[in-house]
Amino acid sequence: MDNVQPGGKKQIALNIVNAKAKHKGFGAGSIDLNNVSPVIIDRGEAVIDIGAMHAKSKVEKGIKFSMNREDVPDGRQVWVVWVAVDRTPEGQHYGGITACEMWIDTEARRGWKILADHVNKLDAALKRKVILEGLGSAERAALKTLLIAHNEEWWTASPEELKAALSV
Numbered sequence: 001m002d003n004v005q006p007g008g009k010k011q012i013a014l015n016i017v018n019a020k021a022k023h024k025g026f027g028a029g030s031i032d033l034n035n036v037s038p039v040i041i042d043r044g045e046a047v048i049d050i051g052a053m054h055a056k057s058k059v060e061k062g063i064k065f066s067m068n069r070e071d072v073p074d075g076r077q078v079w080v081v082w083v084a085v086d087r088t089p090e091g092q093h094y095g096g097i098t099a100c101e102m103w104i105d106t107e108a109r110r111g112w113k114i115l116a117d118h119v120n121k122l123d124a125a126l127k128r129k130v131i132l133e134g135l136g137s138a139e140r141a142a143l144k145t146l147l148i149a150h151n152e153e154w155w156t157a158s159p160e161e162l163k164a165a166l167s168v
Contacts, residue, residue: 036125041079046142052080059104063111072112075103079139080118082125093157094147096125099135130165137168
């Protein structure tokens with residue numbers, strides 16, 4: 001989850017362009033996505049899948065998505081969880097975490113998700129919010145296990161609100 005650019009390269013960030021933005025060089029007016037990682041929770045297992053940043057996670061590849069939930073009657077529930085890592089003078093910790101639902105029918109190659117929800121939840125994680133509505137106890141446990149296994153120091157230093165949201 002810690003994306004370090006090798007050899008002094010400039011880090012890539014998503015530019016925010018609006019009437020108020022006055023761009024003054026590389027990275028001015030941008031959101032840094034280097035400190036956020038997507039986690040996919042599928043069938044009770046949580047894995048970091050960077051492909052989800054561009055809707056190309058392992059479970060999303062080859063799936064045609066619809067905004068109509070009825071188009072995927074035999075789908076299984078899959079979660080994309082955005083995890084933001086915060087850096088402070090004391091060190092790093094998990095700062096924001098949000099969960100987005102989608103339904104996938106691998107055999108029919110059909111899926112359901114609301115892209116706007118995924119984008120808004122990514123933004124909320126970057127703003128250090130904790131939003132895990134709909135995530136069941138098994139999914140919360142899998143996510144907590146993954147976060148601790150990935151970096152126990154970050155987990156220990158994380159806000160109590162985040163830890164409480166993952167308590168089962």
